[in-house]
Amino acid sequence: MKNIVTIQDMYKSFFGVVAMDGMNFSINEGEIRCLVGENGCGKSTLIKMISGFYAPDEGSLTINGTPYKRITPAESIANGIQVIYQDFSLFPNMTIAENIMMYDTVAKKRPFIHWKAMRKRAVETLERIHFQIDPDLYVSELNVAQKQMVAICRAIVQEARLLIMDEPTTALTTKEVSKLFDVVAALKAHGVSVLFVSHKLDEVLEICDSITIMRNGKNVYDSQKGDKVLSKEEIIFYMTGKRFSNATYDFRDPGEAPLMEVEHYTMRGAFQDVSFSLRKGEILGITGLLGCGRGELAESLFGLIPADSGSIRINGREAGIFRKVDDALAHNIAYVPEDRLTEGLHLDQSIADNAVSRIIGRFAGRTGLLDIKGLSRQKEESLSSMSVAGMKPQNPAKSLSGGNQQKIVLIKWLASNPDILILNCPTVGVDIGAKNDIHGIVRSLASEKGVGVIVISDDIYEIMQLCNRVLVMKDGKISMETDVRNTTMEQLETYLASEEEGGAAS
């Protein structure tokens, strides 16, 4: 088995900050290796070393048996190394066929374009990975999974020998992920190596032959093909250097009337006849496959999209259907959206301003002018309620990492002392350390302040860690409800998987 890329004792620092601290890495022909590690551990630096965008300070890089002091992007491509970035780098204003052939067109430097030959090769490539789609569609019309397939085709046209995929499954449904894995397996059969860079441990375990775990700029664990598969807990341990407790949330029912009762909530085409209740201090998980209606349910509970029928009772009093966000706010409900970048934060505004944006109205006097002193006291108070590493209050919110941004979203909502907190996929794209922090905050909110929390998530691990009760949705209906103590992760996963099988058969 030949090595495609070997890296030995590599060091790299940027302006005194060490990004790569004695990294060793190798990948063989036809191997599927996964690279995992927390945000900022040096994964992307490693990719950029291999693809030629960064030069190492020290260490050796050997590609296809040739040692390089540093490699240029063009040499890297000539060696068959192709990176598929998270954003795919496709051209939205071109068709699928044009996109697939674009790199080839640029690389070959022929002055004129032969449309027929170009289209023919694009179609052949699509067929090679059994991807059936009209090659004349514009890329801007495609969904994420289709775009990814186009990006893969483009890499194959370039005779890729090593395909590096950065977070390839983040926005894919379970079905799309398994399709992607089929394609990867087919590539492997043709001798192409694949390096997966991923946060999602379940998938890592499923697809890889081998794994490299990075922490603080170096590899802390490497396995080879055929080695024993690590458990998820062990991977997390290597990634973070910490062991996290697996204790579930211990909910004690105060015995009062339910905080929120949802009855026969229905939105055509999204969910039907959803009924559940939420008690004080309870953390209720809602999960299900993509398209089961959980996202729409979360949004309708906050009045973002109104339901068609049903009703909500808050503290035993009828509240009807929430038709707009103000209805939900009036009942002291807080909502942390799924997409914090576009819905949760004002990215260009300062962290401090974001932290008080929910309650800024309280500081406006009768004249409409703001009480600046009171507001800055509130900013300090809000921001000191949680530890956010490396944060400067006057910096824009976009300067924070994903996990810390999510903390600011929480701070913003907690300032209003909500009775009910709805979290829609609260830890997507957040690394394990910050995820654990967020879970801790949510748990203490529920147990100490008696906030009722609803967590919508597709991350079973998160549901098991965080919640005391879980609802599973299927085709817009609640198909299962259980106390987490009466189930296990495996049981829930098997239940969801069987559901998908059933769905595919019908």
Add this chain to the structure above:
Amino acid sequence: MKRLLKHNEALLFLLFVAAVLLFSLVNPQILTLANFYSLIRSSAIPAIFALSIMLVMCCGGFDMSFGMIGAFSSYVVMFYLTENGKLDTPVLFIFLAAVCIAVLLQLFNWVLIDKLNLQPFITTLGTQSLLKGLLLAFISTSYIYVLPHQVTKLGMTYLHTATYADGIEAQLHVVVVFMAVMYAAMHLILQYTNFGRQVYAIGGDVDAARRAGINVSQVRFLVFVIAGVICGVGGVMHDAAARCSLPIPADLVGKELNSIAAVVLGMGSQKKARGSVLGTLLGVFLLQFITGNLIMLGVPSYFQQAVSGLFIFIGLIVQMAGSGRKPRRKGGANHEGA
């Protein structure tokens, strides 16, 4: 051919036909050859300039200075020749001189936008204002009515003459040949050359273009050079057709947004969002046809502008409907999961 029909050029053409039929109900003269010739005459110069801004927009840029650059380059040449009594200069030389000036001015834009990374819209608005001021302050403010002989001759070269029912003549002006050649050349460049692919790629996503190994700066350089060539030729043709040269011709400077409207109409729906040569031509013709014929019907000019505005809306709405774009729903459950 199938590719073309599937897309917005076809819709735009249908809209154009619909406008022609609508107007012909009121004025049967519209369906005459003579009226067609006068439409071409009024559209050719705006069409040439629209081609320049279209290329820049295909590359993801913007230009508010193309009209001024065309007017400036031609006026400076005409002014020099008439002041020095060189009225016998061959027209080819005049074109070359104007093109050189226009290319240099567009490269000035290139330096500001590509090298200094300035915002294109404001930058080129600055170029426009700068040229206007320099021209009036240092060169001349007067109209030039006696142009070099060959330019005057070019301005009166007609390929064919047709007559309206009332005996008024309309000629097919030679400018149509220039327009046709430039449009054909641009179509070939954008559609069938590697350079054309790279222009569209940069217009689609600059970062992705860099990752594809495209030398963005170099491609933009060529784009501005070609835009300059078009402006230079357009400037001289404008003066030839108008039979005089003005420092700030009102039909070029201040009307840039009309050309941009034509390009955007030609681009069509959001999903494609890439400039097309045929689309731009149809866009220019549609807008010129509407204003020209409202004049013929004796509609007051304020009303003409309102109708042009309405047609721009209609064009955009028809194309959006044609592309089957779904309205965005609040909430965004479509990108859920992850």
